[in-house]
Amino acid sequence: MLGADVLKVDAFLNHQVDPVLMADIGETFASLFKNAGVTKVLTLESSGIAPALMTALGLRVPLIFAKKRKSLTLKDDLWTERSFSFTKQEESEVSVSKQFLAPSDVVLIVDDFLANGQAAQAMAGIVLKAGASVAGIGIVIEKAFQPGRQLLLDAGYRVESLARIASLSESGIEFEE
Numbered sequence: 001m002l003g004a005d006v007l008k009v010d011a012f013l014n015h016q017v018d019p020v021l022m023a024d025i026g027e028t029f030a031s032l033f034k035n036a037g038v039t040k041v042l043t044l045e046s047s048g049i050a051p052a053l054m055t056a057l058g059l060r061v062p063l064i065f066a067k068k069r070k071s072l073t074l075k076d077d078l079w080t081e082r083s084f085s086f087t088k089q090e091e092s093e094v095s096v097s098k099q100f101l102a103p104s105d106v107v108l109i110v111d112d113f114l115a116n117g118q119a120a121q122a123m124a125g126i127v128l129k130a131g132a133s134v135a136g137i138g139i140v141i142e143k144a145f146q147p148g149r150q151l152l153l154d155a156g157y158r159v160e161s162l163a164r165i166a167s168l169s170e171s172g173i174e175f176e177e
């Protein structure tokens with residue numbers, strides 16, 4: 001744990017990556033969303049890429065990772081949304097090149113963590129700006145004591161989390177059923 005509400009998963013997801021776990025995660029998301037008509041998987045660089053890539057492989061669709069910095073040369077060709085970073089506590093801009101999202105796309109959003117829902121909401125905003133639709137949101141680790149899930153459910157999105165953490169404390173991690 002880093003502070004009261006940040007979980008460090010550098011050993012298997014955010015720095016060193018466990019490929020067998022990533023393959024299992026990808027298969028699980030692919031199976032949960034196999035009937036949703038997904039045409040693309042969208043994540044945010046960089047920690048979402050490993051689980052999102054394996055999900056895209058399972059669904060046999062392309063992966064797009066949104067970039068956190070705007071390209072100075074291609075501003076007009078980007079869909080952009082603002083997002084407040086939970087871990088960095090600062091506003092950032094996330095963007096996707098317009099050429100990779102079409103109105104016919106059905107997009108599955110995948111991310112490593114769900115806290116306040118800002119990252120997922122920004123990605124969903126990009127999908128909607130492109131005129132495409134959101135198939136749902138797949139989260140590897142949801143901190144269920146934070147408001148992200150409710151925000152996304154209220155916005156009408158299907159949210160599937162693989163690990164739901166009820167609480168973090170000095171004595172350990174409690175999972176929800």
Ligand code: 5GP
Nearest residue numbers: 005006007086113114115116117118119148
């Ligand atoms: P949200 O936008 O839902 O508030 O936060 C999700 C984003 O912040 C994720 O993309 C993830 O990178 C980062 N994040 C949120 N909580 C944690 C955490 O406890 N640990 C780590 N490593 N990243 C987190």
